[in-house]
Amino acid sequence: MATAAVKATDSRQRFIDAAIGLFTRHSFAGTSLQMIADELGVTKSAVHHHFRSREELLTSVVEPMITQLRTTIETAEAIRGQHARADRLLTGFVDLVVHHKSLMSVLVSDPGVTEILRTHPVLSGLIQRQTKILADVEPGDGGQIRASVALRGIAGTARSDALNVDDDTLRQHLLEAGRRTLGLRAPRRAH
Amino acid sequence: MATAAVKATDSRQRFIDAAIGLFTRHSFAGTSLQMIADELGVTKSAVHHHFRSREELLTSVVEPMITQLRTTIETAEAIRGQHARADRLLTGFVDLVVHHKSLMSVLVSDPGVTEILRTHPVLSGLIQRQTKILADVEPGDGGQIRASVALRGIAGTARSDALNVDDDTLRQHLLEAGRRTLGLRAPRRAH
Numbered sequence: 519m520a521t522a523a524v525k526a527t528d529s530r531q532r533f534i535d536a537a538i539g540l541f542t543r544h545s546f547a548g549t550s551l552q553m554i555a556d557e558l559g560v561t562k563s564a565v566h567h568h569f570r571s572r573e574e575l576l577t578s579v580v581e582p583m584i585t586q587l588r589t590t591i592e593t594a595e596a597i598r599g600q601h602a603r604a605d606r607l608l609t610g611f612v613d614l615v616v617h618h619k620s621l622m623s624v625l626v627s628d629p630g631v632t633e634i635l636r637t638h639p640v641l642s643g644l645i646q647r648q649t650k651i652l653a654d655v656e657p658g659d660g661g662q663i664r665a666s667v668a669l670r671g672i673a674g675t676a677r678s679d680a681l682n683v684d685d686d687t688l689r690q691h692l693l694e695a696g697r698r699t700l701g702l703r704a705p706r707r708a709h
Numbered sequence: 710m711a712t713a714a715v716k717a718t719d720s721r722q723r724f725i726d727a728a729i730g731l732f733t734r735h736s737f738a739g740t741s742l743q744m745i746a747d748e749l750g751v752t753k754s755a756v757h758h759h760f761r762s763r764e765e766l767l768t769s770v771v772e773p774m775i776t777q778l779r780t781t782i783e784t785a786e787a788i789r790g791q792h793a794r795a796d797r798l799l800t801g802f803v804d805l806v807v808h809h810k811s812l813m814s815v816l817v818s819d820p821g822v823t824e825i826l827r828t829h830p831v832l833s834g835l836i837q838r839q840t841k842i843l844a845d846v847e848p849g850d851g852g853q854i855r856a857s858v859a860l861r862g863i864a865g866t867a868r869s870d871a872l873n874v875d876d877d878t879l880r881q882h883l884l885e886a887g888r889r890t891l892g893l894r895a896p897r898r899a900h
Binding site for chain 2: 627628629632659660662663664666667668669670671672674675678680681683687688691692694695696698699701
């Protein structure tokens with residue numbers, strides 16, 4: 519990569535990191551591009567050079583999560599066997615929500631964010647594919663409802679601040695809870 | 710009850726019903742006391758006679774849900790045996806969220822409502838007692854996390870409009886999902 523491109527990527531990431539910090543402290547609704555400029559000691563037009571609007575910045579903030587979700591779904595979909603496929607999806611989903619729990623907590627409490635994500639061009643399709651992988655474990659309404667309880671329960675628990683446990687403990691118990699809800703047995707370990 | 714008292718109760722309930730309809734169509738944030746007056750063809754001061762503010766009206770709207778939650782918790786707490794107690798709580802919670810699913814869907818998507826409920830004088834205590842009954846099924850972090858996954862998963866699924874099932878089907882599968890998550894067996898029927 520040319521030096522100029524490296525620099526552009528670096529400064530773009532600095533804006534994203536500053537935005538996440540400000541969203542956490544002031545919510546998405548309470549954060550302006552001017553505040554991001556002030557935080558980094560640059561002009562507002564420097565921020566505008568990378569992000570034309572707060573919405574565009576938000577998309578950049580959630581893009582890594584969406585990429586991780588897509589990878590998880592594609593990895594799972596490539597596996598033969600409904601139970602193994604569902605278990606792979608569940609494991610990846612738990613990793614994702616635990617890894618991004620603070621950011622998710624900030625974002626879902628923000629009605630402006632919820633609306634932007636609801637109309638995101640690829641996110642709703644990914645969520646449908648993800649739900650289908652889990653719902654396929656059991657045909658009919660029961661499978662649909664269990665998939666929804668598992669996904670919503672895991673995401674809601676990961677981003678709540680009611681629990682005082684480390685990430686590994688959280689990940690392990692969320693995975694176990696999801697497997698129980700869906701009726702999946704923990705896979706035997708490979709030798 | 711004296712006739713005047715009956716009338717006062719009736720008109721109070723009319724305001725509450727009108728408010729629920731308006732909250733559903735326009736959100737809590739988008740509903741004013743004036744809109745409620747217009748809906749019922751009365752003056753704003755007639756609304757003020759019963760409810761001094763939108764916040765007071767909201768409290769009246771959610772009060773039946775909170776009363777139902779308290780009854781469910783007290784009934785469960787009176788039962789000896791952790792599993793039977795948890796199963797009673799779970800059954801009552803599923804009934805509650807399915808019965809009030811439309812109103813819950815409106816309320817949780819409204820940040821003003823979320824803030825008012827978060828600081829409700831008794832609600833947070835009830836939610837703690839409810840979680841404890843389920844978490845007690847299994848000691849430690851695992852029990853806490855499974856209780857949270859079950860409660861959040863059930864509430865989130867009931868109020869989502871992604872599922873196209875009747876209330877009895879929804880209730881039955883939510884209960885089954887919750888029992889699995891918590892490791893409860895369905896109780897044997899009495900003869």
